[in-house]
Amino acid sequence: MTFARHNSNNLAHPSQLHRHCSRLRKAAAKTTGGVIKDVAVPGGCLELEVDFTADHPGLTLFRCHMQRHMDFEFTGCSTLSDKLIN
Secondary structure, X not given: OEEEEEOXXXXXXXXXXXXXXXXXXXXXXXXXXXXXXXXXXXOOOXXXXXXXXXXXXXXXXXXXXXXXXXXXXXXXXXXXXHHHHO
């Protein structure tokens, strides 16, 4: 699966999709060599695309690692279904 994120402000956001290994596909409109990352940091006003294998069904947390952003709930939870994975 591909997860795309557009950082719409000028702050960097160290973001993580928990429970899945991510391969960086594209950063700031440049294709990467598929670097495996746990946390990716899209710079201000930039886009980021990561591929991940959705092999862990259930709740998955996406969050920014900046404490102030976590305090203001820059955190989301999604459910990956077995039907999506198989």
